[in-house]
Amino acid sequence: MMDEAVTLPNTNLKVGLDALLGLLPVVGDVGSAAIGAYILRAATRLGVPSVVIAQMLLNLLIDAVLGMVPIFGDYLDVLYKANVKNVALVERAIENRRTAAASSWLKLIGTFTAFALIVGGGIVGTVFVVKWLWNAM
Incomplete structure (x- = not known):
């Protein structure tokens, strides 16, 4: 319901309540993350490995x-679909309890590295643009 409740007409794009909540500045994103935390609670109760839980938290953060x-x-929020990704992680972890932790470490490290590079690149890019604008004046 959060990510794929309705398919937009004449497209393959699915949206859910997350997109509607996201229209409310700050409160909507925080509320959406809180609802997404329910999946984390369910995963913990099901005995999903900690590394998978960490990957799910990273998905919610992103x-x-x-x-x-x-x-x-x-x-961007509609495209990322953190809740769908988290449900898939839980399902894989339950189906393949032995291999879930090992493969999740690689995915977690890769996802975190990509996220850090994007955020770092955004900060560095902003500094360069501000510096360039400052010198151009």
């Missing part, structure tokens, strides 16, 4: 940060 981007945040 979703919340993307949702806070001015103007494009809601669109």
